[in-house]
Amino acid sequence: MRRAHAAVLLSVSALALAVPAAAPLAVAEERAAPVEVVVDVRAGLEKVDELAIGVNHAIWDAQLGTPEVADLMRDAGVGAMRYPGGSYSDIYHWRTHTAPGGYVAPNTDFDHFMAGVRRAGAAPIVTANYGTGTPEEAADWVRYANIEKGYGVRYWEIGNEIYGNGHYGSQWEADDHPDKSPAQYATLVRDYARAMKAVDPTIRVGAVLTTPGEWPDGITATGDAGSWNQVVLSTAGPEVDFGIVHWYPTGESGPEVLPKTDRLSDAVRMVREQARRYAGKDIGVAMTELNTSYGRNTQPGALFAADAYATLTANGVFTTDWWNVHNGIDRVSTIAGQTDYHDYGLLSSGTCTEDGSACEPALNTPFAPYHALAMLSRFARPGDQLVAASTSDPLVRAHAARRGDGSLAVMLVNQDPDAAREVALEYAGYRPGGAAVVLTFGNGDTGITATSGTSGRATLPPYSLTTLLLRPATQETLPAAPGRPRAGTVTDRAATLSWPPAAAGVKYEIRGQVGEDSQQWGETTGTSFTVTNLAPGTRYTVNVLARDNAGRVSPASPPLTFQTTAPSASSCAVRFTETTNWGNGFVADIAVTNTGTAPVDAWTLTFTWPTTWQRLDSGWNATWSQEGRTVRAVDAEGDALAPGATTTIGFVGSYQGPNVPPVLFALGGTLCSGAPQ
Structure with a gap:
């Protein structure tokens, strides 16, 4: 976070001359069909972590750690509290409790913060100072917190939104290092992690990552070896345990903002895929700042918070932390009949506009998103799936x-x-x-x-x-759920799956899901299964369930998501390469090769965008068009593509969410081999 301060009614007339007196007048009342909601407990998602419902605290907030605020957080079911507050993290020195260039409120030091955390029954998440600090300062903080005081602070972040240090142009984050590149950050994160874990090997250290689809994700600045996430994960990935992302979706109305939670699944998945690719391992994902641009204190903010927290948790994000507990009045408007102060806070700061024309309600009055967190804690508890x-x-x-x-x-x-x-x-x-x-x-x-x-x-x-x-309807003891399945060999049409055993004497049901369609793929008494007849280039989610001899079925295993490949062999091959990216748009080249034995006359290449927020803007070396999500490139010259020949075409694309690369390309209706680069 950038540094924050302070139906229509139908009338019916009956004409006596038109209707016989003895005949009753029947008026048909048309009712809308009910919304159909289907809950499938066989399609298991992720479990709720103890830190799932989190908030941010800031050292400029004089209410930080007070009993009243701690009790409100406890009553809402808050399980995590982040400190010392957004961009202040990179100017804050914990030992002296100072933040040069910023305001520090009384009684907001680390011990006061921990007193509030303990009273609320929550867990702390602490951001170590990267911008103006050192690995030694961070290690000393770990020593004080966990060795001297026994606070047991497990989760430590290294810096806050460091990509906002000016390296990509915009600057809001303090960073005194002469080299502000992702390579420098990654190198020092490695030093921080080693120094801090030398003090307490049980801690978990997180590195700042960009959120897929949000600036400056995907941009490669001059002199860098790749995008921020690529460089940071390649260097620091082996030393860190989780990645840190933030999200503040923009929009000026409910219809603009509320549907954007649809982007979260792809964003989280892409972070995980980047970690596997560049760090060579799975890491946790923490959304340590979240808020909205519309209806922050009123019902749109509450609806957004509930939907976003639940979606992130379902996708395995272990903590989501609302920005902020208190923040202060900004501008006043009326949204859905309620007064909105455009205040990032969950609780009222009791402040007024500069001209005194409008004031918030009494200090610590809960705003609508606070009640959304309370609803979330009653909806899903730690350990629930x-x-x-x-x-x-x-x-x-x-x-x-x-x-x-x-x-x-x-x-x-x-x-x-x-x-x-x-x-x-x-x-x-x-x-x-x-x-x-x-x-x-x-x-x-x-x-x-x-x-x-x-x-x-x-x-x-x-x-x-x-x-x-x-x-x-009936209470019974069910078999234990199997462990998370793993994917072995995955091709365009098949996948080999395996999983840890649940118990002796059970049969396993294997279920696959595409979108909202869940089907049983088969069953076995073993702990592996090969599924065939899959569709190329398709993402599947798999669960395994155990059924005992009495027919009782276990809860679903944790999910596995995998994607089938493009065909390994075809009469055409496509190589898709993104060459340039500027945060909400990109340039890509597509090399199309005729791997068959006959010429391809007047060829047409098609692909489908994986999401609804990606589009074609322009292209070259072909005649380009888009209809719905399908993009078509038609040979502009009318020349045949001879066997073994390659032609390269290109386009400019834009996106307003995670930029998921297309997987399947078809030449004249034939699926081509190849993969995105």
């Missing part, structure tokens, strides 16, 4: 969590500010009891209300969060 949930209406988002005791929670987000939604729920692999506890947080509410309901139907008020808490 999120499972797949889909809806038939894009304005209704659904998330579901299965608990160890067999109960199920379903959280529904109605993003329509004007109309309620009737919802019909179906369950796959789960039989709920008839009754449900229904938790609701509606527009303008000051807290969560609880009522009774049923498992199959719900009414969602406009702009609301609704959670159904369900018990199983």
Whole structure:
């Protein structure tokens, strides 16, 4: 974070002369079909970490660590607190409790922070000073925190948004190092990690990464060997345990901002793939700053927070930390009938505009996103497993969590500010009891209300969060879930899978999912399985379930996601290479080779964008067009492509989210071999 301061009504007339007196007048009332929500507990997602619901604290906030604030955080179920506060992290010296160039409020030192953390029952996340600090200063902090004081601070970040140090042009982050490149940062992160772990080998160290689809991700600056993430992970990856990303989606309305949570799955997946490629290992992912540009204190902020936190958790992000607990008034507007102060804080700072024309409510009054965190903590608890949930209406988002005791929670987000939604729920692999506890947080509410309901139907008020808490129809002891499956050989049509055993005497069911379509692929008594008849260039999510002799089925294993390849052999081959990237656009070359035995006359090459936010802007050496997500390049010269010949074409593309490279290219309708570079 950059340094922050302070229906229409239908009337019907009956004409007596037109209708006989003895005949009743029937007026058909047309009702909208209910939104269909399907919860599939057999399609398991990731489990909820103890740190999943987090917040940021800042040393310029005089309320940091106070009992009132700590109690509010505890009541909301906050499990993680980050310190010392965004960009202040890179000017803060913990030993002297000073931040040259910034304001430090009284009673905000590290010990006061830890007192609040402990009172709230949360865990600390500490950002060591990279910009104006040293590895020795950070190691001393670890020694004080964990050896001298016994605070047990496990998670340590090295710097905050260091890519904002001016290396790519924009500068908001302090960085006194003459060399501000990702290579310098990576080299020093390695030194920080070694020095800090020499003091306490049990800590986890995180490195700053760029968020896929957000500036300056993908940019290679002059003199660099690659993009920020490529360079940092290649050098520091072996020494760090998690990557740090931040996200502040832009937009001036609910319809602009709220759907952008769809981008999170691809963003998290791409970070993991980058770690495997450049660091040679899996690392954790932490979203240590998150907020929105619209309705920060009102219902859009709450709906965004609930949907984003749940989506990130489902994709294995171990902590998501809202920016900020307190921040201060900015500008005042009315959103969905409620006053919004454009304040990043979860709680009111009790401040007024400079001219005194508007003031926030009393200090520490919770804003709407605070209640969203409270709803999240009642929806999914540490150790619960999120499972797949889909809806038939894009304005209704659904998330579901299965608990160890067999109960199920379903959280529904109605993003329509004007109309309620009737919802019909179906369950796959789960039989709920008839009754449900229904938790609701509606527009303008000051807290969560609880009522009774049923498992199959719900009414969602406009702009609301609704959670159904369900018990199983019958309580029984289920087999243990198998461990996470692994992928061995993956081709364009097949994949070999294996998994750790669950228990003796069980049979394993293997289920695959593409989008919202979940199917059973087969079953076996062993711990490996080869699935065939897959589609090339397709991403699949796999779960394994154990079934005992009594027919009882375990919860789903943690998921495995893999992608099939392009065909290994074809009569054409394509090499896709991104040559230039400037953060929201790029240039790519495509080399097309005729690997067949006959000439290809008047060729046409097609591919489909993996996402809805990517598009073709222009191209050369072919006639380019785009329809929907499909891009077409037609031979501009009309020349035949002879056997063994290669032609190179290129285009300019743009994107407003993670720039996922296309995988499949077809020449004249034939899928080509090759892979993105």
